[in-house]
Amino acid sequence: MGIGDKDASFQFPCTIHVLCLASPQDPTIQASVSMYKKIIDIYGHGGEVCIPESTLSLDSTQKMFCQFFEEHCSPFHGVLECGHLECNIHIFPKPQVYSKSHDFEDVELEVCHNIKIVGFLDTSDVASPPFISRHLVFPLPPQTANTDAGASDEAIGDTGKIPSFTVLLHGSLKVENMVAICQVGSEWYGMLYSWADPHKKKSNLMLSIFEPGVKSLPWLGKFTHLAPHQIFTASPYGEDDNKTPFPVKITEKRSYSLNHVGWIKPAGLQADIQKVLRHARKLPEKMPHFYKELNRVRKAALSYGFTELLDALSAMLDRECRLLPGSAHPDAALQLSHAANALRTEMARDITQTITPMSTKYSSIINEAR
Amino acid sequence: MAYPVSHKTVFVLDHGPAMMASSKENIDFDVFNKSRGPGIIPLAPVTKSLWTCNAEAAVEYCRIVYDLFPDDKLVQFVASDTSATSLNSWQHKQQNVQKLLDCLVVLGPPGHKTDPSDCSIVHGLTHAVEVLCELTEKQQDVRLALEETETTLQNKGRIICMTSLKSDRHVQSLQEAVQEAIIQHNQLSANADSFMPLNYCELVFVHVRPVGRKSDSISSPKKSVSPLLSVEVHVTDSGRSVATKVVGLAQRHYELFSTTVTGIPMKEEQNSGSSANYDVELLHSRDVHLEALNSGNTEGLLIQSKEGLPSQSLTLKWCTPKSNIMELQNCVGAYRVTPVDVNSRPSACLTNFLLSGRAVMLEQPRKGGTRLISHMLASHGGEILIHILSSTRSVLEDPPSISEGCGGRITDYRIHDFGEFMKENRLAPWTDQNIACDPLPLQRSENHLERMTRVWPIAIGDTMIFNMLSHLDPLPSLIVKDKLDDDEVLECKKAIYHVVGMESRNEPLPVPNAGLRTKGSKREEQYRQMWTELETLIKVHVSNSPQHQKVLDCFTDCHKTDGGNTSTIKQRDEAIMELETDLAVKELDTFVLLNPSTK
Numbered sequence: 001m002g003i004g005d006k007d008a009s010f011q012f013p014c015t016i017h018v019l020c021l022a023s024p025q026d027p028t029i030q031a032s033v034s035m036y037k038k039i040i041d042i043y044g045h046g047g048e049v050c051i052p053e054s055t056l057s058l059d060s061t062q063k064m065f066c067q068f069f070e071e072h073c074s075p076f077h078g079v080l081e082c083g084h085l086e087c088n089i090h091i092f093p094k095p096q097v098y099s100k101s102h103d104f105e106d107v108e109l110e111v112c113h114n115i116k117i118v119g120f121l122d123t124s125d126v127a128s129p130p131f132i133s134r135h136l137v138f139p140l141p142p143q144t145a146n147t148d149a150g151a152s153d154e155a156i157g158d159t160g161k162i163p164s165f166t167v168l169l170h171g172s173l174k175v176e177n178m179v180a181i182c183q184v185g186s187e188w189y190g191m192l193y194s195w196a197d198p199h200k201k202k203s204n205l206m207l208s209i210f211e212p213g214v215k216s217l218p219w220l221g222k223f224t225h226l227a228p229h230q231i232f233t234a235s236p237y238g239e240d241d242n243k244t245p246f247p248v249k250i251t252e253k254r255s256y257s258l259n260h261v262g263w264i265k266p267a268g269l270q271a272d273i274q275k276v277l278r279h280a281r282k283l284p285e286k287m288p289h290f291y292k293e294l295n296r297v298r299k300a301a302l303s304y305g306f307t308e309l310l311d312a313l314s315a316m317l318d319r320e321c322r323l324l325p326g327s328a329h330p331d332a333a334l335q336l337s338h339a340a341n342a343l344r345t346e347m348a349r350d351i352t353q354t355i356t357p358m359s360t361k362y363s364s365i366i367n368e369a370r
Numbered sequence: 371m372a373y374p375v376s377h378k379t380v381f382v383l384d385h386g387p388a389m390m391a392s393s394k395e396n397i398d399f400d401v402f403n404k405s406r407g408p409g410i411i412p413l414a415p416v417t418k419s420l421w422t423c424n425a426e427a428a429v430e431y432c433r434i435v436y437d438l439f440p441d442d443k444l445v446q447f448v449a450s451d452t453s454a455t456s457l458n459s460w461q462h463k464q465q466n467v468q469k470l471l472d473c474l475v476v477l478g479p480p481g482h483k484t485d486p487s488d489c490s491i492v493h494g495l496t497h498a499v500e501v502l503c504e505l506t507e508k509q510q511d512v513r514l515a516l517e518e519t520e521t522t523l524q525n526k527g528r529i530i531c532m533t534s535l536k537s538d539r540h541v542q543s544l545q546e547a548v549q550e551a552i553i554q555h556n557q558l559s560a561n562a563d564s565f566m567p568l569n570y571c572e573l574v575f576v577h578v579r580p581v582g583r584k585s586d587s588i589s590s591p592k593k594s595v596s597p598l599l600s601v602e603v604h605v606t607d608s609g610r611s612v613a614t615k616v617v618g619l620a621q622r623h624y625e626l627f628s629t630t631v632t633g634i635p636m637k638e639e640q641n642s643g644s645s646a647n648y649d650v651e652l653l654h655s656r657d658v659h660l661e662a663l664n665s666g667n668t669e670g671l672l673i674q675s676k677e678g679l680p681s682q683s684l685t686l687k688w689c690t691p692k693s694n695i696m697e698l699q700n701c702v703g704a705y706r707v708t709p710v711d712v713n714s715r716p717s718a719c720l721t722n723f724l725l726s727g728r729a730v731m732l733e734q735p736r737k738g739g740t741r742l743i744s745h746m747l748a749s750h751g752g753e754i755l756i757h758i759l760s761s762t763r764s765v766l767e768d769p770p771s772i773s774e775g776c777g778g779r780i781t782d783y784r785i786h787d788f789g790e791f792m793k794e795n796r797l798a799p800w801t802d803q804n805i806a807c808d809p810l811p812l813q814r815s816e817n818h819l820e821r822m823t824r825v826w827p828i829a830i831g832d833t834m835i836f837n838m839l840s841h842l843d844p845l846p847s848l849i850v851k852d853k854l855d856d857d858e859v860l861e862c863k864k865a866i867y868h869v870v871g872m873e874s875r876n877e878p879l880p881v882p883n884a885g886l887r888t889k890g891s892k893r894e895e896q897y898r899q900m901w902t903e904l905e906t907l908i909k910v911h912v913s914n915s916p917q918h919q920k921v922l923d924c925f926t927d928c929h930k931t932d933g934g935n936t937s938t939i940k941q942r943d944e945a946i947m948e949l950e951t952d953l954a955v956k957e958l959d960t961f962v963l964l965n966p967s968t969k
Contacts, residue, residue, distance in 0.1 A: 044664075082819060082823060083816075083819035083820045083821075083822060083823030083824075083826075084820065084823040084824055084826070085823050085826055085828070092766075093765060101371060101372055102371070102372070103371070103372050103373065103374050103377065103442060104371055104373065104442075104508065104509075104512045105371055105512070105515075106371055116816070117819070118797070118812055118815050118816055118819070119795050119796065119797035119815045119819070120792040120793070120795050120796050120797065121796060121797055122796070123698050126698070127748065127750060128698055128699040128701045128746065128748070128757055129701065129704070130701045130702055130703045130704040130757065130758070131700075131701070131702065132702075134700070134764070134766065136766055136769055138770070138775055138776075139775055139776040139777055140776060141776050159776045159777070160773075160774075160775070160776065160777065160778050160779035160780075161777075161779050161780065162776065162777055162780075163777050163780045163783065163828050163829040163832065164775075164776045164777025164778075164780075164828075165828055166776075166777070167772060167775075167776075167777040167778060167780065167783060168783045168784065168785065168788055168828045168829075169788070170772065171783055171785040171788075172785050172786075172788040172789045172791075172792055173792070175785055175786075175789055176789040176792060176793065178789075178792055178793075178796075179698075180792070181797060193698065197766075197767060197768065197769060199767075202769060202770075202771050202772075203772070204769045204770075204772060206766075218750065218751070218753075219750035219751045220799065221799035221800070221803050222799075222803055223812060224810045224811065224812045225799060225800040225802075225803050225805070225810065225811045225812065226797040226798070226799060226800070226811060226812050226815060227797065227798060227799075227800050227811035227812070227814055227815055228795060228796075228797065228798075228814060228815045228818040228819075229796050229797065229798040230794065230818070231814060231818075232798060236798035237796065237798070241793075245798040245799055246751075246798075246799070247750045247751035248751050248799050248803070249751040249752050250440075250751050250752045250753050252440065252466060253752060254436075254437045254440075254706075254708065254752070254753050254754070255433045255436070255437050255467060255708060255712050256437070256708065256709060256712050256717070256718075256721040256725075256754070257721075257725065257752060258468075260433065260467070260712050260713065261713075262430075262711070262712055262713040263426065264426055264427070264430060264610060264613040265610065265711065265714075266397045266398065266399070267714070268711075268713045268714075269397060269399055270398075270399055270401055270402075271713065273399050273400075273402075274402050277402060299471075299475065300471075302475045302478075303425070303471040303472075303474045303475045304418075304422045304425050304426055304429075304474065305419065305421050305422050305425060305474070305478065305479025305480070306416075306418055306419075306422045307479065308416050308417065308418075308419075309399075309416055312399065312400075312413060312414075312416045315413055316400065316413060319413070323410075351475045351476070
C-alpha cells in the first residue's frame with residue numbers, strides 16, 4: 001500500500017501523532033518528518049510530529065513526551081453548576097476548540113470552565129439531538145482540582161464518602177429518564193444525561209455538546225427562549241404530565257406536508273386526473289370532492305401555463321358524461337357537462353374565479369368547491 | 371466566512387412567444403380505461419409547451435431548496451419578454467413555492483400577441499443583476515454586525531437563465547451584456563443603503579430545445595469571464611429532461627447527495643391484503659454521507675439514481691421499527707431531507723409515516739454477518755431529518771464505575787427528591803420565539819434554579835427538615851416562591867407553630883435510618899439542628915418579597931437559636947390561639963360567601 005492509496009485510511013476519524021525517537025541532528029530525520037506530515041494530512045483529522053529537542057537521551061525523550069502530554073492529554077477540570085449546587089468535575093476527553101467557517105461568519109469558541117445547568121427536559125423531548133463531541137463527566141473532590149499522582153488509598157477512600165452533586169445528578173437523571181440542558185459557552189449549549197456502556201452495564205454521566213448557536217436544535221426552539229414551565233399560565237406539561245410542549249412546530253410547511261402538484265413525471269399528472277375521474281364517476285355524492293380536485297388541477301395548470309390540459313380535461317368530462325349508464329343519477333350528467341363547459345370558457349383561465357357546482361333542482365345547497 | 375454564491379439565485383425565465391412552442395414530448399393522461407371494456411378510444415395525449423416545462427423545472431428547484439434550506443438560501447424569479455418583471459422579492463415571506471405559483475398564475479403564459487422582435491432575454495439578465503445588488507435581510511444583519519470590524523461583506527449570487535440560445539456568438543453577446551450590467555449597477559450601488567456592489571456572479575445558461583431537434587453543440591463548462599463573472603452553458607431537451615437537468619444543477623449548487631431507502635413495506639394499492647417492498651429516493655446535504663464518500667468505503671452501497679438524476683445514490687435499508695419508545699441515539703449530525711419525487715405513492719407513504727411521529731432506522735446493506743445501523747429518519751415538529759448515527763468505536767469504552775469515584779460510597783443521596791426537583795425545573799419553549807424581552811426566558815430559568823437551590827441538601831443524612839416534610843409542609847415549597855400572598859404567609863406561620871407545638875410536647879423527630887451525619891442523637895440536639903436548618907431556609911429567602919419578612923418575623927418571635935425561647939409557653943399558646951381564630955373567621959367568611967342562604 002502506498003501513500004495516497006485510499007484503502008490505507010482507517011474507516012473512522014483518526015488523529016495521528018508521531019513522536020520520533022531520534023536525534024534532531026540525524027540526517028534521515030528530515031525526510032521522515034515530511035513523510036509523517038504527509039500521512040497525517042491524508043488521514044485528515046490533524047496531528048503532530050514531534051522530535052526531541054536535543055540529542056536522543058532519556059532526558060530529552062522524557063521532555064518531549066511531557067510536553068506532548070501537556071499539550072494533548074492534559075485533563076479538563078471544570079465546575080458543574082446547578083443554581084447553588086456545584087461540583088468540581090473532570091471531563092474526558094478534553095473538549096476541543098470549535099473553529100469553523102460558516103456562510104456568514106467565522107466561529108471560534110472554547111468550552112467554559114463552568115458548565116451551568118439551566119433546566120431539565122424529558123429524554124423523549126430532546127429526541128436524539130446531534131452532538132459535535134461527547135465527554136464523560138467525573139466528580140472531583142471539593143478542595144482541589146489537581147490530585148497528586150501518588151494519592152494514598154485512604155485519601156481516595158475519604159473522597160468516596162463526601163457527597164457529590166455529580167453522583168446525585170446522574171442517579172436522578174437515570175431514574176427519571178431525563179436530561180439536563182447546560183450552557184458550555186457563549187450561545188453554546190449541551191446536555192448531561194446518564195449513559196450506559198452497553199457491554200459492561202456500568203452507567204456514567206455524559207456531556208454531549210451541541211453545535212454552537214441559539215437555534216442549533218430547531219425542535220426545541222431557541223435556547224434563549226426556554227423558560228421554566230411554572231411561569232406559564234397553563235402548564236405546558238398538562239395537569240397530569242400527560243402532554244409536552246415539544247417539538248416546536250416549524251412555521252412554514254415543507255412540500256411533503258402540502259398537497260404539492262408535481263407533473264414532471266407523467267405518473268403525477270395521471271394520478272391527479274384519476275382523482276378527478278374517480279369523483280366524477282361517483283357524482284352527485286362526491287360533488288364537493290369532484291369540484292375541489294377539479295379546481296386544484298385547474299389552478300396548477302394555470303400556474304404552469306398548461307392550458308392544453310384544460311381542453312383535454314374538458315373532453316374527458318364530456319366523454320364521461322356520454323358513457324354514463326342509464327341508471328346514473330340525472331344530476332351527474334348535468335354537473336359533468338357543466339364542468340366540461342366551464343373549462344372551455346374564459347372564466348376558467350381566471351384564477352380569481354372558481355368553478356362551482358351547477359345549481360339544479362337536485363342540489364338545493366350550492367357546495368362551495370375550493 | 372464562505373459567503374456562498376448560493377445565498378441568492380435568480381431564475382431568468384424567457385417569457386417570449388417562442389417559448390409557447392411545443393416541447394414535442396407526448397404525455398398520455400387518459401390511461402384508466404381498462405375497466406371500461408373495449409371500444410373506448412383513448413383521448414389524444416397532451417403536450418406541454420417549452421414555457422410549462424421550464425416553469426415546472428424552476429419550481430422544482432425551488433421546492434428542493436426551500437425544503438432543505440428554509441432560512442438562508444433565497445430564490446427570485448424574473449420573467450423576461452418585452453421587459454423584465456420580478457415575480458417575488460428577497461423578503462422571507464415571499465420565499466416559498468406557493469408564492470411562486472401564485473405569481474406564475476398572475477403572470478400567465480407567454481402571450482401569442484407579443485411581437486417576438488420586441489422581446490429579449492437581455493432585459494431579464496440586466497434586471498437580474500440589479501436584483502442581485504439588493505441586500506437580503508440576512509446580508510443587512512451581517513453587514514451591521516461587521517461594521518465594527520475590518521471585514522466587509524461579500525455580495526455574491528447566481529443567475530440561472532432558461533432560454534433558447536442561437537449560437538456561441540449569441541452566448542458571447544449575452545455574457546458581455548451581463549458583464550456590462552454588473553459594472554454599471556456596481557457603480558450605482560456603491561453608496562446606496564440597501565444595495566451593494568456585486569462581487570461575483572455565476573451565470574448559468576440552460577438552453578432548452580424541443581425533443582428531437584438537433585442543435586449545434588453550444589454547451590460549455592464553467593469558465594471565468596472576468597473576476598466578476600463566470601459563465602457556463604448547459605443544453606437539454608425539453609419535457610422531463612429539463613427538470614432532470616435543473617435538479618442536477620441544484621445538486622451541484624447546494625452540494626446535495628441522494629439516499630435511496632430500500633425495502634419499505636407498503637400495502638399494495640390495488641390489493642390491500644398483500645404488501646410489497648418499495649424504494650424512495652431522498653435528497654439532502656452531501657455531509658450526510660461525508661465519511662463514507664471521503665473514505666471511499668461505499669462498496670455495494672452506491673447505485674445509479676433510480677429517479678433519473680445524473681448522480682449516484684447511496685442505498686440504505688429500512689429497518690422495521692421495533693417499538694414506539696425512542697431511545698437516545700448517538701447522533702453526530704442531523705440534516706433536512708426531501709423526496710426526489712414528492713408525489714409518488716411510496717414517497718407519500720414514507721413521509722406520512724414519519725410525520726405521524728414514528729422514527730425509522732436505516733441500515734447499510736453489507737455482505738457478511740454484521741449489521742450496521744448508520745442513519746435514522748425522524749420528523750421534528752413537521753420537518754423530516756436524517757440523523758447520522760455514530761457507528762465507530764469510541765474512546766469512552768470501559769469507563770470507571772461511579773462507586774469508585776468521588777462521592778461513590780454514599781448510599782443515601784436524595785435521588786427521588788432531586789427527581790421531583792428536576793421535573794419542577796423542566797423547560798418549555800416560550801410561545802413568542804422572537805420576543806426580545808429582558809430578562810430572556812432562559813435567564814428566568816436560571817433565576818428560578820438559583821432560588822430553588824439556595825438550600826438543597828444532597829443526601830438524606832445531611833438534613834433534618836427535608837426528612838420531616840409532612841410536619842413542615844407547605845412551608846418549604848412556599849418559602850422558595852418569589853411572591854407570597856396573605857394566605858400563604860398564614861400557612862407558613864401555621865407550619866412554624868406546629869413544630870413549636872411538637873417541641874413543647876417533646877415529640878420525637880423523624881431521624882433518617884442511617885442517622886444524621888452531624889453531631890448527636892439526643893432529641894435536644896436534633897431539635898436544635900432542625901431549628902438551625904429552618905432558620906437558614908427562611909433567611910435565604912427573606913429578600914424575595916416583603917411578605918417573606920413576615921414569615922421570618924414569626925420565626926424569630928417563636929424561636930431564637932441562641933438557646934431558650936423568648937416567649938413563655940403561655941404567650942406562645944395565646945399566639946397560636948389567635949392564629950387559629952383568624953383562620954376560623956376567614957373560613958367562616960368564605961363559607962357564608964358561598965352559601966348566601968345561611969346568612
